[in-house]
Amino acid sequence: MAIARPAWRASTCSRSGSRFMSTTRAICRGRKLIRSYKRFAAIAAAVLCSGSAFAQSNADRIIDYELANSRAYETLSHLTDNIGPRLSGSKNAGLAVTWTTKTLRDWGLNAQNQAVMVPHWVRGVEHGSLVSHNDQKIVLTALGGSIATPANGITADVIEVASYDELAKLGRAKIAGKIVFYNRAMDMQMVESGQAFAAYSEAVEFRSTGASHAAEYGAVASVIRSVASASLRTPHTGAMRYDEKQPKIPAAAMTTEDADLVHRLLAKGERVRLHLVLTPKTLPDVESANVIAEIRGSEHPDEVVLIGGHLDSWDLGTGAIDDGAGAVMVMETLRVLKELGIQPKRTIRGVLFMNEENGLRGGHKYFDTAAAREEVHKHIAAIETDAGAAPPVGFITTLEGAALSRMQIRARVLSRIAPIVFTSSKHTGADTSPLTDAGVPGFGLVPDPRHYFDFHHTPADTLDKIDPKALAQNTAALAALAYLIAEDGL
Ligand SMILES: [Zn+2]
Incomplete structure (x- = not known):
């Protein structure tokens, strides 16, 4: 680190010939040293702050x-x-x-x-359709690490939640045998104000652990709303992990448009049944x-x-x-x-x-x-x-x-x-x-x-x-x- 030498400033202490020289010399030297030290410290601090x-x-x-x-x-x-x-x-x-x-x-x-x-996880076929609504296609993708559905898929009623509290309140009586649909959108105010990563952290928990939470209450699969700040009906994948204490169930993410569709149908009080086929494999x-x-x-x-x-x-x-x-x-x-x-x-x-x-x-x-x-x-x-x-x-x-x-x-x-x-x-x-x-x-x-x-x-x-x-x-x-x-x- 290059440090400039402090420049000495002319002062009364540098004058020679004073009649008080003998008595003031020591004091002057002391003051000079203090000033010198202060200047050095200021320069050192500036250099430390700004780098060489x-x-x-x-x-x-x-x-x-x-x-x-x-x-x-x-x-x-x-x-x-x-x-x-x-x-x-x-x-x-x-x-x-x-x-x-x-x-x-x-x-x-x-x-x-x-x-x-x-790990070596390989995506297979992925297919979703609403058998309750004329087999309309649901655009979805398997979450990374998910197990497969049976070869002929799973067909089950969809139940929507927006939090683990809601899931717990519904309990096994309402959840067992169903596909749990986690529908929580990213907070777009946060995204637009530059806090996109914080908004992502909030919304992503269902992707990571939603399947095992749903399985705890007997769900047969879980599908999340894609963790997305925009969509042209593109599903967002990402890693999920299983809690070893719970049964493993297949996990997918549907696009935000498809999530909105399912939400609207459920909001009308309709029964929504989803057919889901996922064939991923975990290889050695x-x-x-x-x-x-x-x-x-x-x-x-x-x-x-x-x-x-x-x-x-x-x-x-x-x-x-x-x-x-x-x-x-x-x-x-x-x-x-x-x-x-x-x-x-x-x-x-x-x-x-x-x-x-x-x-x-x-x-x-x-x-x-x-x-x-x-x-x-x-x-x-x-x-x-x-x-x-x-x-x-x-x-x-x-x-x-x-x-x-x-x-x-x-x-x-x-x-x-x-x-x-x-x-x-x-x-x-x-x-x-x-x-x-x-x-x-x-x-x-x-x-x-x-x-x-x-x-x-x-x-x-x-x-x-x-x-x-x-x-x-x-x-x-x-x-x-x-x-x-x-x-x-x-
Ligand atoms: Zn990355």
Whole structure:
């Protein structure tokens, strides 16, 4: 860290020849030292707040380079259009590991694979129709991890609830033998005010645990309203998990339009019967890998700033916003640093995590390996990018109070890209959560979240949703922040 020497200011204490010199010299020297110390402290504080001029100027270079020469979109285009959907355990997920490893190596980086066993769930046929209403089609999709229905499907009455309290009140007498329909919409006021992730967290609980709650009261299947902030009759999938204490029942998500249809019919007091066919399979676990590459630190190579996104995606779309974009930002950050010949004092390690969507096995594998090597505390920051690639608006971070304010000042160079705001949050990303739970400071890149859940986990998560300019802006923000922390520390 370069610290400017404090300039001495002429003062009465520097005059010589005073008749009181002998008696005042000691006092003057003391005052001078105090003033000197105060100036030094002020400058040191300013430098600590703002980071070194050297780091700021390199961050500028990184931003300039990425905004003018980004290859992020080209890389994402291969991942999404050429390789396609990348659900854990699938052939495509394996191809994504191979291709990203090779590409990073072609860029002169030392990419390695960290082997990890992942689940292998395969979607089958999915079909829904209202046998009570002229076999109208219900557009739905199986939730990841769901078991299958019998081959000829399930036909049962639908009962609607909007909370677990309602479910409990209805009880076994009303629920047994039926298909439970969880109908809770995302809070659109929250979404539109920029709190889309909080709205998602509120609405997603039925997707995760609704099937087992319904099974507790004897339901034969559960169907949720898609967790969506917009819909063109596209169902949103996502992971669900079974409570081992309850019977396993099939679980699906229908589009918001179909949820509204079923709701309207039930509101008329009509009996609604749904025929549901789902044929997913859970196959044996498959060996896959996290892809890891780094720019070694010049002074403290054992200290690591981790940047991570996930390589796997859901199978319905091609995982452009979730999270091909994030994976590519990580790759591109390493490429840019390599290309510019910028080597920070600490290591920047890029990790393309496997299996974020339906298991988080890659995130746990990375953490467990670091823990076994006693390297967790060597991670000085973990920055995750798993929130799409709309124009960047800031970072969430586990930093609070003065540390948060300091970071906002230090990262002021990022305001050239967009008005980047740092906001405190306990959770800054799923793959890095084992690290942040262990006390590693976390950061999460936040692109404008207002339309993320329009496409998230749907067949519409495709490359056309990505604006190349915004992708480059996000990459520039990620790369510059990672570099500033790696160069000047946290
Ligand atoms: Zn994701």
